[in-house]
Each structure stands twice: as structure tokens, then as C-alpha cells.
Amino acid sequence: MALESLPITGQLATLNQAQGKLLDLSIEFGPRLFAAALILVVGHYFGRWVGRLLDKMLKHMDLDITIRQLLTRIVRGLFLVLFLVMALQNLGVDLLPLIAGLGVAGAGVALAMQGVLSNVAAGLTIIFTRPFRVNEYISIAKEEGLVENISLFSTTLSHVDLSRVVIPNRKIAGEILHNYGEIRQINLTVGVAYTTDIGQALGAVEEVLRSNPRVLQEPRPVVQVVTLADSSVNIGVRPWVSVPDYALAIGELNRSVLETFRQQGISIPFPQREVRLLDSGR
Template sequence: MNEQLQTLEHAQQTAIDLAIQFGPRLLAALLILAAGYYVGRWVGRAADSMLVKLGLDATLRLLLVRMLRILVLGLFLIMALQNLGVQLLPLIAGLGVAGAGIALAMQGVLGNLAAGLTIIFTRPFKVGEYISIVDEEGMVEEIKLFNTVLSHPDRSRVVIPNRKIAGEILHNFGTLRQLDVVVGVAYDADIKRALAAIRDLLIAHPKILREPEPMIHVLALADFKVQIAIRPWTSVADFHTTSGEITQAVLETFHECGIPIPLPQREVRLLGAA
């Protein structure tokens, strides 16, 4: 019983000695880390405000602010470890060896990270633009370090790993898209009147842009009709709805103006008697 009491007393005394020896250092280290957290937030807000005034892209601005916060917190972490008496050189060497193993195990993730940094700094597209790449298309909703998120008109979302984007052929429509509506009129119709009617309805349509100027021209002389191409510009958000609206408006306008829209025709001749 006496031996157990002595062991307990020894453990208590050891704990007290350690608390006296390392307690103040540990408290100081925690205070340094807390200060680093708040200093990092303050520096991040100040940098973000400055970058906003410079008109920097939102994605790049967010990346720079995060990197700056991590850098500030890392500096305070080093100060805290030094205050605890930790030898940094062996720790850095150990982290280097561990980092090499982690890098080998996470090649795909690091590839996405490298591609994400490439996209952010080269800026082949921006948030709000409509792009087509790797058999997918949509409006750019988010550009992250590891992936890019596209939104579709059907309100679905496509998440593409950044390594699938870097090095691929990219079609960037920007914030505008050109409609491609083709209508047909009869050969005996007044073509000039049909073109004028189309031009008037495009001018009156609220979703059609005045600049760039809409393109309206005769496209081809088909078997039983004259094909007219209607190629106005609209915003990406209005593209799909406007295409149907223009097609319907052309049909109604042609009916009101008496411009004939021909049906497919085939002439069959019977030669000789059966």
C-alpha cells in the first residue's frame, strides 16, 4: 500500500514539475497561435480589400488571400514551436520525407491542384462564361483548386477535375451566344419582305442584343424552299428560351404577313400503262 502511495505521489510531483517547467511555454505557444489566427484574418481582409480595388479576378483574389493567411499562420506556428523548444531542422526533414510519400500516393490530387493553379493564373475562362470542353458544356459556376463546376440550363451541375481541362481544346463562348435559327419560305414568296419582317421582330424582341448586329441572310436554295438563316446574339442565360421564342415569332409573323411556308413536295409521274 505504501509503495502505491509513493508511486502516486511521485507521479503527481512529476506532473507538477512538468507543468511548472512547460506550462508557461505551452500557454505562450497557444497565445501565439491565437494571435496568428487573428492576425491572418486581419491581413486577409486588408489584402482582399486592396485586391478588389485593383479589379483582380474573384477566383485569383480568393486564392491569394488564402495563401497569405496560411503564410501568416505558418510563421506564427514556427514561433510557437520555437517557444516550446522544438528543434525545427529534424522536424522539417521528417516532414520532407513524409511529404514525398504523400505526393506519390496522391498524384491525381496533385495533378488537379497543378492544373487548377494553371487555370487560375492563365485565365482561359472566368466565372459566368459559357464553355464547352471534354464533351461537356455549361456556364462556369465555380473555379476551385481541384475542380471546375459548370451549371446546365436544366439546373444540373457538372464537376470536372481540373486535370481533365488543362491541355484540352476549349471552346469559350464568353457571356454571349449566337442563335442559329433556320426557316424556309416558298420560292414564290417576297424574299425582301420576309427578311424585313424578320429584322423587325428581332429589333422588337427584348432578349435580342443590338450589338453585335444580328445576321439575317439567305442560306441555301433547297428542293422546295428558300432557307433563311437567322443568327442574332443573346446572353448565355437567355439562349435556350430565346431560340424557341424566335422560331415561334417567325412563324406567327409569316402567317400575319401572308408569307408562305412550304411543305415538303414530291412530284410523281406515271409513264406508260400498267
């Protein structure tokens, strides 16, 4: 019996020793862990508070929303890093070897993430040079749409069909950019017969443009004869509208011009060809 109880007694002693060691570690490091966790929580909320305060200050400076968001995130990140360093120091962590290790690891990560870093570099270029802004209509990289969001990694465009196009920033930097801004010019062409009173036709088109609420009166719409075609005199109709009204305005103007021409008896001719048959026997 005595021999059988020895292993059990040894296991109990080992368990008691482990519990004692764990208790000693808890007493020694428990307050430090609690303090470190408290420092991180305070840093999180303090960084958010400073970020909101900075955003309010930048709004009064009339800065672009993308720059405001970037600066706010940078400041919040710096405060989080500062409080993280304070928490590590409270735990007694030696920061010099940690910083050296992070430097070596950072070099490896940079090599592995060249595409991501090129997007970030291009994003910073876009944000600070501002070739376009949010709510402007642009055409680039064989895509076009309304700029919905500009981030460090990508730019999001929205279409009238409610779809979105996400373009990596590295695809934008260095490309030819067409920035329409917040208004677009419609380019319509309508043909009238050669017998038509051109003054009457131009006046009818101008009246249609004045009566459409989507058409902007400044810049002034352009209405002029653009082509003397084979079967018609072509009138160019080029008004400006806001970007959201572009697609709807095209349909409305086409319909209004057609109805107005019918009411005033202005003919829109069909393409015509004159064919002559020559007698080859003569």
C-alpha cells in the same frame, strides 16, 4: 495487518509520486502550452485580417476573383505557418529534424497523390493564363456550361437545368476549349415558299428581332438566305443574346416568327416529293 498494509502504502506512494510529477510538468510546460495556443489563435485572426486587407487592395487592381482568392489564401497560409513555427519554438521543439522528416514524408505523399498534384498544377495554369473566367460560357471535355467556380483542383460549370458539372482541372489543361464569353449566337433556320417575297420575309424576321428585348442589337443580328432547298428557301436567323437568355430566346423567337408569318400571309411549306410511275409494259 502490517503485511497487508504494505502494498496499499506502496500504491499510495506511487500515486503521490505521479501526481507530483504531473504537477511539476504542468508548472514547467503549462505556461509554454498556454503561450503556444495563444500564438496560434493570434496567428489565425491575424492571417484573416491580412487576407481581408489584401483582398481589398487587389480589388482596386481589377484582378480576376480567382486570382484574388488564390493570393489571399496563400498569404493566410504563410502567416499561419509562420505563427506555427513561433509556437513550436516557444515549446522548445527542435525544428531541423522536424523539417527533414517533413521533407521525406512530403516526397512520399507527392508520389501517392500524383493525380491531385496534377490537378493543382493545371489549376494554377488556368488561373494565371486565364483561358476563361467566372461567368463565361465554355465548352470543353464534351461538357459545356457557365463557369461558376475555378479552384486549384476543379472547375465547376452550371447548366440551365440548375445542375452542376465538376471537371478536374487536369481534364481541362491541354484540351480544345470553346469560350463563348458572356454572349452566345442563336442559329435558327426558317423556310419559306419559293413564291414568297423574300424582302418581305427578311423584313418580318428583322422586325421580330428588334421587338424581342433579349436580342442584342450589338453585335448586329445576321438575317440572310442560307439555302435554296428542295421545297423551300431557307432563311438563317443568327442573333446574339446573353448567356442566361439563350434557351428562352430560342423558344420566343420561333414562336414570334411563326405568328408574324401567319399574320403577313407568308407560307412555311411542307417538304414535297413528286413521284412518277413509269409503265414498265411499254
